[in-house]
Amino acid sequence: MPELAPHVVDVPVNQIREITEAAWLVPDAVVLSIGEPGFPLPRHVLDAGMACLDRDETNYTPNAGIPALREALAARFREQSGTDIGADRVYVVAGAQQGLHMAMSLLLAPGDEILVPNPGYPTFAMTSRLLHAVPVRYPLYPEYDFQPRIEDVEALITDRTRVLMLNSPSNPLGAVLAEDVTRQLVELAQRHDLWIISDECYEAFTYDVPHVSPARFDSDVPGQARVFTSLTLSKTYGLTGLRIGGLVCPPGLEQRMNNVMESIVSCVASPSQYAALAALTGPQDYVVQARAHYRANRDAASAILRAKGIPFLSAQGAFYLWADVSHVSGGDVRTWVRTFLAEAGVSFAPGTAFGSIGEGWIRIALCSSPEGLVEGVSRLPARC
Numbered sequence: 001m002p003e004l005a006p007h008v009v010d011v012p013v014n015q016i017r018e019i020t021e022a023a024w025l026v027p028d029a030v031v032l033s034i035g036e037p038g039f040p041l042p043r044h045v046l047d048a049g050m051a052c053l054d055r056d057e058t059n060y061t062p063n064a065g066i067p068a069l070r071e072a073l074a075a076r077f078r079e080q081s082g083t084d085i086g087a088d089r090v091y092v093v094a095g096a097q098q099g100l101h102m103a104m105s106l107l108l109a110p111g112d113e114i115l116v117p118n119p120g121y122p123t124f125a126m127t128s129r130l131l132h133a134v135p136v137r138y139p140l141y142p143e144y145d146f147q148p149r150i151e152d153v154e155a156l157i158t159d160r161t162r163v164l165m166l167n168s169p170s171n172p173l174g175a176v177l178a179e180d181v182t183r184q185l186v187e188l189a190q191r192h193d194l195w196i197i198s199d200e201c202y203e204a205f206t207y208d209v210p211h212v213s214p215a216r217f218d219s220d221v222p223g224q225a226r227v228f229t230s231l232t233l234s235k236t237y238g239l240t241g242l243r244i245g246g247l248v249c250p251p252g253l254e255q256r257m258n259n260v261m262e263s264i265v266s267c268v269a270s271p272s273q274y275a276a277l278a279a280l281t282g283p284q285d286y287v288v289q290a291r292a293h294y295r296a297n298r299d300a301a302s303a304i305l306r307a308k309g310i311p312f313l314s315a316q317g318a319f320y321l322w323a324d325v326s327h328v329s330g331g332d333v334r335t336w337v338r339t340f341l342a343e344a345g346v347s348f349a350p351g352t353a354f355g356s357i358g359e360g361w362i363r364i365a366l367c368s369s370p371e372g373l374v375e376g377v378s379r380l381p382a383r384c
Contacts, residue, residue: 011126015353016363019337023347030376032365033337033347035171035319037238039293042286045237048278049271057270063261064254065092069273072280073231073246080203081213081229084220091247091257092276094268096201096232099247101127103228105260106253107163107195108133114163115156117148118355119322121171121199136161137355146175146313146322150184154192163195164188166214169202169317172354172363174298176316179212186217189226196227201245202318204236204287207295209316215248222252235319237279237286242272294319297366301377309383319366322351326360327383333360346376 020034052058064070070087077085093099100123108114110132116124118137125135138153140146153164166185168177177185189196198214218227232245249257261267279286298315305312311324329336334350341347349365351358364377 007129007132011129012122014122014126015334016122016349019341019347019349022338023341026341026345026347028345029341030346030368030372030379032368032373032376033349033363035235035365036240036367037235037290038367038369039238039286039290041238042279042283044282045239045275045279049242049275052271052274057274059270061267061270061273063258063267064090065268066270066273066277069277069280070246072277073248076280077213077215077229077231077246077248080211081215083213083215083218085215085248088254089249089251091249091261092268092273093245093247093261094265094272095234095243096199096230096245097123097127098243098265099230099232099245100124100197100199101130102247102257102260102264103197103230103249104128104131104133104163105264106256107197107228109162111160112162113158113160114165115153115161115194116165117167117170119146119172119351119358119361120165120167120354122353124165124167124199133162134160139357140173140175141357142313142324146170146173147178147181148185150181150188153185154188157192157194161192161194163197165197165199167199169206169211171202171318172320172349172351172358173313173322174315174318174320175313175322176206176209177212179210182212182214183217186214186227194226198227198229200229201232201235203231205291205294205319206317207298207315211317218250220251222250225250225252233276233279237276238290239272239276239279242275244268244272244276294366297368297370297373300370300374301364301366304374304377305380308380310380311383315366321364321366323362323364323380324360325362325380328381329360331359333358333362337362344379346379
């Protein structure tokens with residue numbers, strides 16, 4: 001049998017899936033290891049997707065997506081980011097992950113380097129490796145509340161660096177980039193002529209702090225703009241299985257974007273697009289209720305961790321808590337979460353799924369019912 005390509009063999013196991021799939025096999029396990037919204041979808045969203053099938057609108061759409069959805073995504077991004085973009089810069093993609101793959105495909109040649117956060121979402125590194133690029137991890141340290149320091153990022157830039165990957169609100173940390181830090185990171189990219197890919201999957205969920213998109217500080221001049229923004233409806237509206245999101249691109253790349261989209265998926269399934277359109281343009285009760293749910297869960301879990309003396313990062317966004325279990329993990333948190341699942345019936349994502357700085361930490365997903373979350377977090381051993 002011929003061998004697989006070396007760059008595929010080098011893609012690491014996703015430790016989030018590893019522990020979650022193990023938990024799904026444990027009867028009555030409390031699964032707090034995966035970020036999966038658990039609310040029923042609004043009826044008008046389901047109806048829109050089914051109406052598309054009923055009228056047999058199942059042919060190809062334009063590569064970039066149906067015009068109404070592109071405009072709805074652009075309108076939301078204008079509102080959230082404070083930028084003035086048109087629908088011509090928005091591409092409908094099969095979930096944020098395909099959007100990230102698409103952006104990296106445009107920007108990274110074999111051997112190029114992309115700066116990714118440590119801790120950071122694992123597919124940032126996985127996807128770049130699939131494209132023969134080299135992920136270089138910039139540190140986010142606990143002593144600086146996991147905010148990037150400009151000097152730490154700049155020290156890693158070489159003549160092969162092409163892309164700076166940003167993620168705010170952060171998965172796994174729940175950290176939100178401050179406005180001054182965001183501006184300085186864009187200025188850093190401008191100084192070194194780097195592209196920026198900004199993963200803003202959780203932009204709808206911040207708590208007492210604003211979400212600041214790097215696009216706010218970007219140029220709108222073709223040839224000078226450098227920020228790609230990845231959006232998704234998976235987290236905002238719970239449409240994880242419909243695989244639908246948006247990629248906001250710098251101006252002047254329309255034809256190249258169409259070419260790349262055609263070579264990857266051609267277009268997104270039309271029922272998903274019409275469901276997404278209904279989600280964006282219809283009542284927003286789902287988002288309001290979800291934000292309140294995640295915030296209440298954050299506060300409940302934080303109170304338990306505080307009472308147990310377990311250090312954690314106070315989440316400003318997304319729907320995760322980042323907790324320090326080094327008092328029990330023995331320097332191998334990946335093994336510890338498997339042991340804890342077997343003994344206590346609760347799964348958490350190990351911090352090492354997100355990078356070396358995650359050793360000794362766990363990510364707690366706040367998506368479950370309040371009862372399940374409280375029960376699971378309550379089983380954590382107290383810090384003496």
